[in-house]
Amino acid sequence: MSEAKSAAPAIAVEGLWQVFGSNARAVLNEVRVAGGMRETASKLIDKGLIPAVREASFEVASGELFVIMGLSGSGKSTLIRCISRLIDPTSGAVRIDGEDILTAKDARMIELRRHKLGMVFQHFGLFPHMTVSDNVGFPLKMQGAGKAERRKRALEVINLVGLEGREDAYPRELSGGQRQRVGIARSLAVNPDIWFLDEPFSALDPLIRRQLQDEFLNIQATLKKSIVFITHDIAEALKLADRIAIMRDGEIVQIGTPTQIVLNPVDDYVREFARDIPKGRHMTLGEVMEPMGEAALAGDWPELRTGMSLEDALTRCAASFEAVPVHDGDGKVVGMVRPENFVKALGGETS
Amino acid sequence: MTLTRGSLAALVTLIIGAICLMLEPSFDWVVKWPAAWTLPITQWLGDGVGTVLQVLKPGTRLIAAGLQTVLDVAGAALAGMPWPLLLGGTTALGWYLGGLRLAALGFLGLGYVLISGYWIESMATLSLVLVSVPMAALAGLAIGILAYEVPRIKNGVQAVLDIMQTIPTFAYLTPLLVLFSFGPVVGLIASAIYAAPPMARNVLLGLERVDSDIREAAIMSGGKRWQQLFLVELPAATSQVMVGVNQCIMAALSMVIIAAVIGGFGDIGWEVLLTMRKAWFGPALIAGTVIVMFAVVMDRMSFALSQPRRSHSSRVLMVIGLLTLISAAVVALAYPDPSRISLLGGISDAMNSALTDVNVSYGASLDSVKNTAMFYGLLPMKIGLDNAVLPFTWGFEWTSSHTVWYFATVIGIGALLAWRGHVTGGLVAVIVAGMLETGIAELPWPFVLVGAAAIGWVPGGWKLARLPLIWLTVILLSGLWDKSLQSLYLSGAAILACGLLGGLLGLWGALSVNAWRVLQPICDMLQTIPLFVFLIPVIMFFQIGDFSAFLAICMYAIAPMIRYTRHGLTTTPDEMIEAAVSSGANTRQILTEVRIPYAVPSILLGLNQTILYAFAMLVIAALVGTTELGQLIYQSLTKNDVGLGLASGGAMLILALVADRLVQGFAEERRKALGL
Numbered sequence A: 001m002s003e004a005k006s007a008a009p010a011i012a013v014e015g016l017w018q019v020f021g022s023n024a025r026a027v028l029n030e031v032r033v034a035g036g037m038r039e040t041a042s043k044l045i046d047k048g049l050i051p052a053v054r055e056a057s058f059e060v061a062s063g064e065l066f067v068i069m070g071l072s073g074s075g076k077s078t079l080i081r082c083i084s085r086l087i088d089p090t091s092g093a094v095r096i097d098g099e100d101i102l103t104a105k106d107a108r109m110i111e112l113r114r115h116k117l118g119m120v121f122q123h124f125g126l127f128p129h130m131t132v133s134d135n136v137g138f139p140l141k142m143q144g145a146g147k148a149e150r151r152k153r154a155l156e157v158i159n160l161v162g163l164e165g166r167e168d169a170y171p172r173e174l175s176g177g178q179r180q181r182v183g184i185a186r187s188l189a190v191n192p193d194i195w196f197l198d199e200p201f202s203a204l205d206p207l208i209r210r211q212l213q214d215e216f217l218n219i220q221a222t223l224k225k226s227i228v229f230i231t232h233d234i235a236e237a238l239k240l241a242d243r244i245a246i247m248r249d250g251e252i253v254q255i256g257t258p259t260q261i262v263l264n265p266v267d268d269y270v271r272e273f274a275r276d277i278p279k280g281r282h283m284t285l286g287e288v289m290e291p292m293g294e295a296a297l298a299g300d301w302p303e304l305r306t307g308m309s310l311e312d313a314l315t316r317c318a319a320s321f322e323a324v325p326v327h328d329g330d331g332k333v334v335g336m337v338r339p340e341n342f343v344k345a346l347g348g349e350t351s
Numbered sequence B: 001m002t003l004t005r006g007s008l009a010a011l012v013t014l015i016i017g018a019i020c021l022m023l024e025p026s027f028d029w030v031v032k033w034p035a036a037w038t039l040p041i042t043q044w045l046g047d048g049v050g051t052v053l054q055v056l057k058p059g060t061r062l063i064a065a066g067l068q069t070v071l072d073v074a075g076a077a078l079a080g081m082p083w084p085l086l087l088g089g090t091t092a093l094g095w096y097l098g099g100l101r102l103a104a105l106g107f108l109g110l111g112y113v114l115i116s117g118y119w120i121e122s123m124a125t126l127s128l129v130l131v132s133v134p135m136a137a138l139a140g141l142a143i144g145i146l147a148y149e150v151p152r153i154k155n156g157v158q159a160v161l162d163i164m165q166t167i168p169t170f171a172y173l174t175p176l177l178v179l180f181s182f183g184p185v186v187g188l189i190a191s192a193i194y195a196a197p198p199m200a201r202n203v204l205l206g207l208e209r210v211d212s213d214i215r216e217a218a219i220m221s222g223g224k225r226w227q228q229l230f231l232v233e234l235p236a237a238t239s240q241v242m243v244g245v246n247q248c249i250m251a252a253l254s255m256v257i258i259a260a261v262i263g264g265f266g267d268i269g270w271e272v273l274l275t276m277r278k279a280w281f282g283p284a285l286i287a288g289t290v291i292v293m294f295a296v297v298m299d300r301m302s303f304a305l306s307q308p309r310r311s312h313s314s315r316v317l318m319v320i321g322l323l324t325l326i327s328a329a330v331v332a333l334a335y336p337d338p339s340r341i342s343l344l345g346g347i348s349d350a351m352n353s354a355l356t357d358v359n360v361s362y363g364a365s366l367d368s369v370k371n372t373a374m375f376y377g378l379l380p381m382k383i384g385l386d387n388a389v390l391p392f393t394w395g396f397e398w399t400s401s402h403t404v405w406y407f408a409t410v411i412g413i414g415a416l417l418a419w420r421g422h423v424t425g426g427l428v429a430v431i432v433a434g435m436l437e438t439g440i441a442e443l444p445w446p447f448v449l450v451g452a453a454a455i456g457w458v459p460g461g462w463k464l465a466r467l468p469l470i471w472l473t474v475i476l477l478s479g480l481w482d483k484s485l486q487s488l489y490l491s492g493a494a495i496l497a498c499g500l501l502g503g504l505l506g507l508w509g510a511l512s513v514n515a516w517r518v519l520q521p522i523c524d525m526l527q528t529i530p531l532f533v534f535l536i537p538v539i540m541f542f543q544i545g546d547f548s549a550f551l552a553i554c555m556y557a558i559a560p561m562i563r564y565t566r567h568g569l570t571t572t573p574d575e576m577i578e579a580a581v582s583s584g585a586n587t588r589q590i591l592t593e594v595r596i597p598y599a600v601p602s603i604l605l606g607l608n609q610t611i612l613y614a615f616a617m618l619v620i621a622a623l624v625g626t627t628e629l630g631q632l633i634y635q636s637l638t639k640n641d642v643g644l645g646l647a648s649g650g651a652m653l654i655l656a657l658v659a660d661r662l663v664q665g666f667a668e669e670r671r672k673a674l675g676l
Helices: A002-007 A024-031 A037-046 A076-083 A106-115 A132-143 A147-160 A176-188 A206-223 A234-240 A258-263 A268-275 A310-318 A339-347 B005-023 B041-080 B083-116 B119-149 B151-166 B169-180 B184-208 B212-220 B225-236 B238-262 B268-277 B281-305 B314-334 B345-361 B363-383 B400-419 B423-438 B445-478 B481-511 B513-528 B531-542 B546-570 B574-582 B587-624 B629-639 B642-674
Strands: A011-020 A050-060 A065-070 A091-096 A117-120 A194-198 A226-231 A243-248 A251-256 A324-327 A333-337
Touching (some): A050 A076, A065 A076, A065 A234, A076 A194, A176 A206, A206 A234, A234 A258, A243 A258, A310 A339, B005 B423, B041 B169, B041 B184, B041 B445, B041 B642, B119 B281, B151 B184, B184 B238, B225 B238, B238 B281, B268 B281, B268 B531, B345 B531, B400 B423, B481 B587, B531 B587
Parallel strands (some): A065 A243
Antiparallel strands (some): A243 A251
16 A cells, blocks of 8 residues: 555646536536547537646656646646646546545545645735735644744745745735745645645746746755646746646647757647757757767767756867967958857857 | 617607607697506505514514613713713724824814714714624625625625615615614614625625635635635735725714604704704704714724724823823713713804804895706706796796797707717707706606617617616506606706716816815715715705705715716826827827727716715705605605505615616726727
8 A cells, every 4th residue: 555655656637627617527528539639629619618628647756846838828727726626627537646636525635735735826825914924834824733833834934935034024015026935935834745836936027037946946956846837938947847748728738858848849839939949958968969889989089978968068079179260351360269159159158 | 871779779769759749739648657557566565565574573673672772781881981081082093093193083073072062962873883883794794705605696695785775775764663663773773784785795895806826825725614714815805894894884874864864862863853954054064063073083984994004103092091081080070961061052053143144145146046046957857848938937938839949940950960970969969859848757658768778778789778668667557657757857957967067077187186186075075974964055055945955966976976087087098198199199189089088987987876876865855855756755754654665765776776777888888899
């Protein structure tokens, strides 16, 4: 029993449908075509229903950071609300550590939320009438924890997100970035295993956003939660994800590592997303090299490793070339350029 | 030529009107709905409701006895406590809620009540408010939460709230009299019934407006449903709930004052009514001002609850408390009877004689103002030019040849308008002129039915056309048609005046910041004062009659028109104005081409509010002697006739709701057209 549980993925979603409209469940059962997701969806639309999530299936391994990426209206927010059971899916299964939560009783859901699940919201969802530390301590209050204990644990997580000193402020006194830090702290207060983040950084300025992304990665490096992270920003997805699911019109069109998404987009839709991404930063040398036996190539080569990004590798290769002179309009030499300067300039921020 | 929806509706109305005019001389029933065609609805209502009331009576009498005890205790406590306690307590509360400004308001307001000599009567009123507000607020809270938690019943609950707020307040006093017997408890229950809906509405609104992220965060924190509701959603909705408390308190006060017409609880409303009947305008004004003081203090203090609060020094609070206690002790020993602190007694007499002097010396000019308005405005609207134009007022007698010339001219103007491209305008001009010739109170019923349906059909199709048809037919069948038309005339005249004057004032307030600085406090005041008080000045100068009723209605109903017009005109998005400026529009063009069209939905909403206000005031205005439905309702109260009260209250409710839906229909259509 305990072995079967530990072998189960942290989150498993199977054949999940969320259909909006009257009598959705009955209609879905009636028109469902086995294996024909698109056909089923078009029949539902014909009947005036809205299939917001269409037969979504994926698994999130323990400690994995799984990003769901899609444009607005693609169904990604609906999907995360199905997995956290903020809304009841029309059909399918969601298992958390092997336990089907769609059939779980309300009392069991409250139990799970008090101990195992944490969620961060796009517009923060802070309680306006509570201080920062009361907001963070709220899930503990629901557990029945005492005042002193709540305060102690709240201060711990408030420090973790870098808000020490603001614990007695009210949400209205905080900036957007600070508010979301509170939201993150609150979702971590009960030390959940599963962490849902619904576009947590979308409402923030670009600079603050990057800062919070970096801190989020640091937190995750130490805490190792199993994460479902929603975003509409492909750059954010590629930066954060272990694996990415791309959604369009309620359908998951591709699941893969950032490299797979960039290198092998399944269709033009995904390719469009990947187009503006500097590929050299997301592809590694191992993925483009030609295999070879044990034979050694003679010479004094820069040290390349399979895990290096193409940008890094190119910089190192280019470093072994001589500098080239640059002339002005009259043919006079005015400067010189090393090939590695090109790579650095074009690649943007390489180390 | 193709007709627009509007011109088609106007054409049909015009044809029906013309046919009615032609049939009128030979067929009496076109104008007067024959008594033989009515159903004894009043009788049925009286018998049916009467039976139900008799069944409920033993239970409700028990409740009445219980409430009476609560009321007695509250009254004895308030009247028995040394007056500095209340004065100091109010000042301290004012300081706590809003610092120096509200503390001063509380002190001056209650101070005025004290020196007015009406302290004891005021405490009777205050004890009614103190008991009815918690009842109404709790009931409203429960209803609001219930409607929020059970979405299935939400629409039904909202419809009932609409009706509870629109049905004339006097109409349910009669059944309450039967249930709870004569006494202050009736006023208490009536004010609780009247004050609960605004509370319920605001609670529901506040809960619905809680950010979905906040709601979901409460769920994800593992809260049970009651924890989500009481620890997160209600607190997050606090400021809207407090708006509800504010409206609840004001409604309760207003109704407590109105319920004084039943008489017999020695409160301040009764004092005003009594002095007014005796034409003692000095005391009436002073007592009326006491009501206004109560209203202003309660309104501003409870409004402060809905605003973000800054904390004010608790040291000052303690000083106020100490002073209060000391003076309470002194006063309790030295001046035990607050009713003898009547510093305004002399002033009251002086005012009385001064007012009498004014009325004597300016009586002629006041009368001529009144007569001009009556003879050249109100009377023609009521009974038509054909009856109102008489030798001793207009200088000549209206004959059938006048009618022919009148219609020939009007049709000519209409045709000219149509020829210039304003087909609907031309048709409407002819219809309005026809109505003026006939008089609203003597309009043929088929014309009113078809006209109302046509107005509804323009924005809302058959669905909105059906509504007035069905409900106006109910009034026809009830036999209350004549009185209803009289109500329509009186409220219509007031609404027309409020619409024009209020619209212009709103425009002025939108164009000039200084103008708004003057208008805003006036509007605030007009909307704070309990309806009843409006009667004092009008009756003082113009005695009883239609003109006084008209003025009282106008005073109360004009505020929303001013407010909404200005609001609509000043909230044009900056981008739209900038786009107009960069297109080269001048100030006048920006106003007529951009701001006014954009403001139309808001202006229509203002008109809608004005209509509802006018109908609410119509019943109160019956106290100054009108001849319409309001008068019937008032009479039913004195005759203890449940059926008559409910039937005429129902007829007024129908008129108000039909007008409300028709205007809402147009507002909705404009909003859709503007994509708002």
